[in-house]
Structure formats: C-alpha cells, structure tokens
Amino acid sequence: MELQQLRYVVAVAETRSFTRAAQQCHVVQSALSHQVAKLEREIGARLFDRTSRRVVPTAAGEAFVPAAREALEAAERARAEAAAVSGVVSGRLRLGAIPTVTALDLPSLLRDFRDAHPRVDVSLRTDGSEELVARITTGSLDVALLGLPPGRVPQGVRSRVFGRDEHVAVVAPDHALAGENRTDLATLAPYPFVDFTAGTPGRLQTDQAFAAAGLERHVAFEVTTGDLAARLVAQRLGIALLPGAYAATLGGVRTVAIDDAPAREEHIAWSRYRPSPAAAAFLELVGLDTPLG
Structure with a gap:
C-alpha cells in the first residue's frame, strides 16, 4: 500500500469521479484507475461502485477513506516535523475563523505568515465558533479565531482572548x-x-x-x-x-x-496536543508562546 494510492482513493471519494480525480491528481485516468484497482486487490475489497453516471464508495470504501485521510495527514506531519528540525517550516496550516473576526487583520497576518514561511500552504475555513472548536478537537483544524460572549471559554481546546x-x-x-x-x-x-x-x-x-x-x-x-x-x-x-x-x-x-x-470577546483557539510546526509558527506570529506537550 502506497501513499500515492491513498491520495487517489481520497480524490475519487471527494470528486465522485475517476476523471475528475485524475485531473485533481495530475495523472492520466488509466494510471489512477489501475492504482485504485491494484489497492482493491491488495486489501481484498472493492472500494467504489462504478456506474456510467457516478462513482459511489462501498461500505468498505466508507470505512477506508477516513483512515486513508489520517494516514496522509500523518505522513505530511512526519515530513513537516523532520523539516522543522533543520529550521524549515513546511506542511499545511488548517485555519478557521468566524466571518466577523476583526481583532486581528487576518489577510495581512496571512501575508506576513506567507513571507516568513513560504513552504506552508494554508487552508482557511469560515464557520460558527462552536463548529470551529469541534473541528479543532477532532483534528481537522489547527487554529481558529472565535467570537464568544464575555467570560465564556471554549471547551476541549487551548485558547486566549485577544480582543473585545x-x-x-x-x-x-x-x-x-x-x-x-x-x-x-x-x-x-x-x-x-x-x-x-x-x-x-x-x-x-x-x-x-x-x-x-x-x-x-x-x-x-x-x-x-x-x-x-x-x-x-x-x-x-x-x-x-x-x-x-x-x-x-x-x-x-x-x-x-x-x-x-x-x-x-474574540479568542484564538488551538489543540490541547502538540501543534504542528506550521500551527506553532502561526501562533508564534500572533504572539503566543505555546507549550509543545
């Protein structure tokens, strides 16, 4: 089982199409289909039901795809951790924010972050505060900017008030x-x-x-x-x-x-667990000294 095969499976699950998945992964469709079929033979289960109109994950596919995503994220984290030892911050920063955040100038902050760490890619999601906190606790977000009533503290994460x-x-x-x-x-x-x-x-x-x-x-x-x-x-x-x-x-x-x-009150929140190198660099940029453990 190879990481590239996992990427192909995740892409097919997300696009519901072998054609669009191949375009997203920048490979020809025949090569992608061959690798998915090879992986299916290896694990002994069909991952997708294919028809002339759509591609739908099977029960095995529904079980496999979340684990495949976790494996890809773990591999990316391992690569970023190794690079960070030599002082190079890389990987992906998964950032969330409420649409009405104002205490931080997020576009200019991301410009400064990009200037300092050009090898980090950033995915930005807007949502409500509760949804963003939930995503941090499940590991699908690294850092989020929240808005809460005064005195209310987000649960299950680390946080700091940075504006009122x-x-x-x-x-x-x-x-x-x-x-x-x-x-x-x-x-x-x-x-x-x-x-x-x-x-x-x-x-x-x-x-x-x-x-x-x-x-x-x-x-x-x-x-x-x-x-x-x-x-x-x-x-x-x-x-x-x-x-x-x-x-x-x-x-x-x-x-x-x-x-x-x-x-x-506007809060910045992050995981209770060790932040990724990209998340730690972002928190440092906004002036937070975060424990690693």
Whole structure:
C-alpha cells in the first residue's frame, strides 16, 4: 500500500469521479484507475461502485477513506516535523475563523505568515465558533479565531482572548433611528430583528443582553452570516446588532451606538496536543508562546 494510492482513493471519494480525480491528481485516468484497482486487490475489497453516471464508495470504501485521510495527514506531519528540525517550516496550516473576526487583520497576518514561511500552504475555513472548536478537537483544524460572549471559554481546546468589541445597532439608511447618535435596548426592542441562528454564540450575546434588561424582542429572520444580516437590514426587513468594528465595514446600512450594548470577546483557539510546526509558527506570529506537550 502506497501513499500515492491513498491520495487517489481520497480524490475519487471527494470528486465522485475517476476523471475528475485524475485531473485533481495530475495523472492520466488509466494510471489512477489501475492504482485504485491494484489497492482493491491488495486489501481484498472493492472500494467504489462504478456506474456510467457516478462513482459511489462501498461500505468498505466508507470505512477506508477516513483512515486513508489520517494516514496522509500523518505522513505530511512526519515530513513537516523532520523539516522543522533543520529550521524549515513546511506542511499545511488548517485555519478557521468566524466571518466577523476583526481583532486581528487576518489577510495581512496571512501575508506576513506567507513571507516568513513560504513552504506552508494554508487552508482557511469560515464557520460558527462552536463548529470551529469541534473541528479543532477532532483534528481537522489547527487554529481558529472565535467570537464568544464575555467570560465564556471554549471547551476541549487551548485558547486566549485577544480582543473585545461592543455591538452597535445596524439599520437601513432611511430607518427612524438612522440619524441618531446613540440608542438603547429598550428603544430597539419593539422593532423586528435579523439575527443569527438561535443557540449559536453570535445570537447568545444579544439574547443575554435583552434578557438582562428584562426586555423581549422578536427575531423575524435568522441568518448564518453578518453580511447576509446586513443585506436583509438594507431591505428594511429588520434591524440587527453586530460587533461595532465589523459593522463599520458594511455598506448600504447605518450604525448607531448602544448605551447598554452587548459585547463579545474574540479568542484564538488551538489543540490541547502538540501543534504542528506550521500551527506553532502561526501562533508564534500572533504572539503566543505555546507549550509543545
């Protein structure tokens, strides 16, 4: 069993096509098909059901592919660890971030990281804080930038707070509050809201603030990104509460400061286990001294 065979199997599973897998791996299809068939003979099980229209993993394939991915990641980690001994950081950095992160300028940070470590490839995923933490604990992410209510600590990972921001009201340009300098939660409560999905950290910050003030509100639209929330606000479908620094980057809306505004803390989180050389280099770049064990 060779690593290249594992790469071919994973590519076929991801693309559901021998043709697209061959293109992704930069080989001719006949060579890829031959190596997959050779591996199937070696392990004594068919990994894919092939029809004229699609390729679907068999039960054996479904069991094999996750282990193949782990083997490829382990091989890449071993290669990166060996290179790091001689001072060369290589491999892949798997980075996650909430879409509304502002305490770190992520594009310029990645530019500096690339300048310092040109042999590291970076995969960047945006998602909610809970999903990103879960991916760190399962090993599919190295580092993530999160947004959580004040005092809340992500579980199962190491983390550090690196920023804090208060929310502002986001309203349409012709909204009754658009010309105000400041407002408060009591004034905002009667309006329909656009907010994040119930139960998520992004929603929890605002829910807790209204509950603490003894106020009720109606969330008319639930969304998964701040950008979409702003677009709905611009269409006069409701108002939103978003972190001030992030809201300042949005077009087509107005922002109003809130006297009793909810707040959020931005965290950087990473695995409890030894970071890869690429992850350790990224954490060092943002000023974190991480234990290796």
